Amino acid sequence: MANISGSSRRRPYAGAVLLLAALTTTGAAYAVTTSAIVSPKSAAASAEQIELGKRLFTEGCSSCHGLAGQGGSSGPSLIGVGAAAVDFQVGTGRMPMAQADTQAMRKPPVYNQEQIDALAAYVASFGAGPGVPDPSQYDFSNANVARGGEIYRLNCSQCHNYAGKGGALSDGKYAPSVMKATPKQIYEAMITGPQGMPVFSDAQIPAKDKQDIIAYIDYLQNAPDPGGAALGRLGPVTETVFMFTAAIGAVIAVTIWIGAKSR
Amino acid sequence: MSTSTTPTTPQGKVADFLDERLSISKAIKSNISKVFPDHWSFMLGEVALYSFIILLLSGTYLTLFFKPSMVEVIYNGPYVPLKGVKMSEAFASTLHISFDVRGGLLMRQIHHWAALFFIGAMSIHMFRVFFTGAFRKPRELNWVIGTVLVLLGIVEGFMGYSLPDDLLSGTGLRITQGIIAAVPVVGTYVSFGLFGGEFPGHDVVARFYTLHILLIPGLILALVGAHLMMVWYQKHTQWPGPGRTEGNVVGYRLFPVYTAKAGGFFFVVLGITTLISALVSINPVWMFGPYTPDQVSAGSQPDWYMGFLDGAVRVMPNWEINALGHTLSLNLIVPALVLPGIMTTLLGLYPWIEAWATGDRREHHLLDRPRNAPVRTALGVMSISFYLMLWISGANDIIAQTFRLSINQITVALRVLLFVVPPLMFMLTKRWCLSLQRRDREKVLHGHETGRILRLPHGEFVEIHAPLSLEEQAEILGKMDVAPMALPAATDANGVAQPAAWKARMQAKLSQWFYGANVSLPTRAELLEAQSHFEHADALEVEATNRHRTYEAVGGVLLAPTEDGSSRH
Ligand code: HEM
Numbered sequence: 001m002a003n004i005s006g007s008s009r010r011r012p013y014a015g016a017v018l019l020l021a022a023l024t025t026t027g028a029a030y031a032v033t034t035s036a037i038v039s040p041k042s043a044a045a046s047a048e049q050i051e052l053g054k055r056l057f058t059e060g061c062s063s064c065h066g067l068a069g070q071g072g073s074s075g076p077s078l079i080g081v082g083a084a085a086v087d088f089q090v091g092t093g094r095m096p097m098a099q100a101d102t103q104a105m106r107k108p109p110v111y112n113q114e115q116i117d118a119l120a121a122y123v124a125s126f127g128a129g130p131g132v133p134d135p136s137q138y139d140f141s142n143a144n145v146a147r148g149g150e151i152y153r154l155n156c157s158q159c160h161n162y163a164g165k166g167g168a169l170s171d172g173k174y175a176p177s178v179m180k181a182t183p184k185q186i187y188e189a190m191i192t193g194p195q196g197m198p199v200f201s202d203a204q205i206p207a208k209d210k211q212d213i214i215a216y217i218d219y220l221q222n223a224p225d226p227g228g229a230a231l232g233r234l235g236p237v238t239e240t241v242f243m244f245t246a247a248i249g250a251v252i253a254v255t256i257w258i259g260a261k262s263r
Numbered sequence: 264m265s266t267s268t269t270p271t272t273p274q275g276k277v278a279d280f281l282d283e284r285l286s287i288s289k290a291i292k293s294n295i296s297k298v299f300p301d302h303w304s305f306m307l308g309e310v311a312l313y314s315f316i317i318l319l320l321s322g323t324y325l326t327l328f329f330k331p332s333m334v335e336v337i338y339n340g341p342y343v344p345l346k347g348v349k350m351s352e353a354f355a356s357t358l359h360i361s362f363d364v365r366g367g368l369l370m371r372q373i374h375h376w377a378a379l380f381f382i383g384a385m386s387i388h389m390f391r392v393f394f395t396g397a398f399r400k401p402r403e404l405n406w407v408i409g410t411v412l413v414l415l416g417i418v419e420g421f422m423g424y425s426l427p428d429d430l431l432s433g434t435g436l437r438i439t440q441g442i443i444a445a446v447p448v449v450g451t452y453v454s455f456g457l458f459g460g461e462f463p464g465h466d467v468v469a470r471f472y473t474l475h476i477l478l479i480p481g482l483i484l485a486l487v488g489a490h491l492m493m494v495w496y497q498k499h500t501q502w503p504g505p506g507r508t509e510g511n512v513v514g515y516r517l518f519p520v521y522t523a524k525a526g527g528f529f530f531v532v533l534g535i536t537t538l539i540s541a542l543v544s545i546n547p548v549w550m551f552g553p554y555t556p557d558q559v560s561a562g563s564q565p566d567w568y569m570g571f572l573d574g575a576v577r578v579m580p581n582w583e584i585n586a587l588g589h590t591l592s593l594n595l596i597v598p599a600l601v602l603p604g605i606m607t608t609l610l611g612l613y614p615w616i617e618a619w620a621t622g623d624r625r626e627h628h629l630l631d632r633p634r635n636a637p638v639r640t641a642l643g644v645m646s647i648s649f650y651l652m653l654w655i656s657g658a659n660d661i662i663a664q665t666f667r668l669s670i671n672q673i674t675v676a677l678r679v680l681l682f683v684v685p686p687l688m689f690m691l692t693k694r695w696c697l698s699l700q701r702r703d704r705e706k707v708l709h710g711h712e713t714g715r716i717l718r719l720p721h722g723e724f725v726e727i728h729a730p731l732s733l734e735e736q737a738e739i740l741g742k743m744d745v746a747p748m749a750l751p752a753a754t755d756a757n758g759v760a761q762p763a764a765w766k767a768r769m770q771a772k773l774s775q776w777f778y779g780a781n782v783s784l785p786t787r788a789e790l791l792e793a794q795s796h797f798e799h800a801d802a803l804e805v806e807a808t809n810r811h812r813t814y815e816a817v818g819g820v821l822l823a824p825t826e827d828g829s830s831r832h
Pocket of ligand 1: 323416479483545
């Protein structure tokens with residue numbers, strides 16, 4: 001999977017960015033507020049934080065991942081997965097996993113951000129791994145949404161679909177919809193590669209390109225549908241279902257009505 | 264032609280107006296006085312026709328702005344999420360139509376919805392013709408024209424869908440290219456020829472464009488013309504009913520009633536298409552992005568009419584034969600070439616297949632109610648269920664995703680269902696038809712159950728049965744009972760075996776299969792007997808001999824009786 005970075009494409013798109021900003025005020029505002037909440041990664045984990053993390057981990061995670069995160073029959077080893085993986089998995093509600101399933105699903109998170117940070121700090125203490133990204137890393141206010149679209153279509157749409165609606169993978173696994181993912185989670189997904197998703201290191205997709213992708217996903221999350229009801233943005237399948245139910249149904253109803261009148 | 268007497272009928276007035284100018288009143292008068300029978304299902308063909316007209320009109324608008332060129336440009340239009348992206352001129356002009364041209368997006372959506380509608384209406388119209396037996400002699404040729412029209416519609420739609428050069432349609436084109444290349448011996452040459460070199464090349468959009476706006480619409484128009492002329496000339500079929508025989512047509516005159524109804528109906532179809540196009544998005548190409556061969560999206564599906572082919576390719580096991588340095592890609596050849604070939608051949612030849620199997624080579628102008636031809640109806644439902652299974656296979660990933668199932672298991676299940684469901688549907692449909700026939704027989708003999716209970720003087724309770732209305736009786740008794748062919752003797756009069764008779768035997772067996780289980784109508788004696796049970800039985804004169812009953816015209820419907828009964832006017 002190649003990326004399409006290239007200095008020739010980096011042009012100041014002041015006008016485009018302005019328009020984009022207007023389109024995505026909500027998304028941008030959200031990004032600003034979250035960056036205020038998240039404690040900067042540089043702040044070293046305090047002893048109390050690790051202590052809290054250890055307690056939470058022993059209660060909620062160790063049954064599957066082992067007391068020292070070494071893994072077991074019902075959960076993989078967490079040594080070296082890094083704080084970003086924990087922040088992503090617990091922040092999207094995937095962990096703690098409710099029951100054994102083909103794949104952990106996104107659901108409302110069980111822990112608050114402070115507890116998640118503690119868990120992340122504790123798991124990070126098992127071994128080095130990617131850290132929780134700094135807000136500046138996923139800040140996309142200067143990103144190029146059109147470039148992001150191209151990189152997205154090249155690297156992500158084969159699993160997540162052109163509109164980020166997700167898609168089926170083999171054996172009941174699936175790439176989920178990215179419509180609810182926050183910029184931070186999108187960034188974390190790329191650097192940790194959860195489940196069937198590959199890791200997109202900075203060598204594959206440079207940091208700047210990641211921001212462009214985030215800008216594009218943010219656009220998808222907030223984009224209007226100029227053509228009208230989008231039928232789930234799933235492409236021709238839902239169009240077909242609509243055609244044969246609502247549309248043909250309406251026409252046949254009219255023919256029957258006209259036919260009945262002639263009796 | 265004299266015009267000294269002022270005509271009073273509407274047909275006469277129109278003929279008069281034209282005659283004073285063109286001297287063709289006789290032809291006009293007889294033509295606009297033509298009678299068409301009325302039934303809602305006879306309007307499905309009209310829906311197809313009107314959708315085609317809508318396609319012509321909206322397509323013409325699109326040609327004013329569309330640029331069928333694969334020259335690479337950098338987009339610089341108002342749609343920000345594609346600004347600065349490299350794309351073909353075709354794609355850029357589609358964005359231009361969508362976002363800059365006044366009414367452009369609406370027109371694109373009308374054009375695309377109408378395309379789905381057009382082929383959908385054609386298919387449903389075809390089902391109507393099939394299940395009522397309207398394809399039988401003398402209308403077999405029109406059935407063949409219809410088959411060709413559906414195929415042309417599919418090709419036309421596919422080419423139109425490919426024109427915007429977006430990621431989704433490009434993916435479809437890539438698969439098509441693979442299928443073409445899989446054709447033994449000539450495949451790669453054809454592919455190189457069509458695309459002007461290696462896929463995707465720079466020619467295909469312009470070539471498809473010429474075919475899409477010129478050749479295929481022209482062919483469709485010509486065939487639609489021929490199709491309608493034949494309906495005109497052969498007259499429309501009609502349902503059995505009071506006063507309707509093989510020798511007449513009961514309905515409304517073309518002018519003014521039918522013209523007004525048809526004209527109004529065009530606007531209904533236009534209205535519904537426009538409403539849907541204004542409210543519901545279709546083919547949002549700006550979301551798909553421009554086509555490049557290195558990109559693909561999850562959930563890439565074609566428009567519905569190509570779905571069965573996509574599905575066939577998806578369920579086909581990955582079989583290939585490698586021999587003598589060549590690869591025979593059965594995984595593409597079988598589902599995408601052999602299968603549709605067989606399907607369309609069977610479809611086009613069905614009228615003759617049935618005539619051969621039943622030995623019925625008479626002309627038919629009265630329709631069969633589907634229940635009265637159980638084997639045909641069952642074959643139809645069986646084929647549709649086969650098609651549906653392929654169709655569902657084409658959506659296997661969306662189904663897996665929506666219902667959280669394993670795509671692998673769905674695919675395996677569909678491989679099985681593809682061969683299990685159709686025969687099952689055949690059996691169920693046939694049984695259902697036969698039980699409906701039995702119920703019909705009950706009904707003519709015993710009337711409707713009224714739910715009113717009468718207590719007789721000696722205490723017994725009986726339910727009162729009401730006689731059927733004239734229409735109901737005529738509808739049921741319009742059934743044509745066909746005696747299946749008798750098996751020819753295996754030996755001749757001298758007891759010598761007749762090996763040459765196998766053909767006749769097979770045909771007789773087929774005919775018995777086709778008609779054998781049918782529930783025969785009550786005999787005349789049984790009917791009269793049944794009638795005497797009803798209160799006013801003597802008021803009803805039911806002629807039980809099949810088909811040539813004469814009833815009063817009902818409900819102001821016009822009769823167009825024939826002079827001699829054989830040539831229908
Ligand atoms: C036989 C009936 C026809 C069918 C089934 C059909 C189908 C289609 C389809 C599915 C598309 C893709 C449209 C989209 O989503 O953007 C298309 C595009 C197009 N069609 Fe047709 N079409 C028909 C007749 C015509 C005719 C008669 C014309 C012109 C006289 C025409 C002109 C065009 C043009 C210019 C485009 C590309 C423009 C665009 O995509 O925005 N079509 N057609």
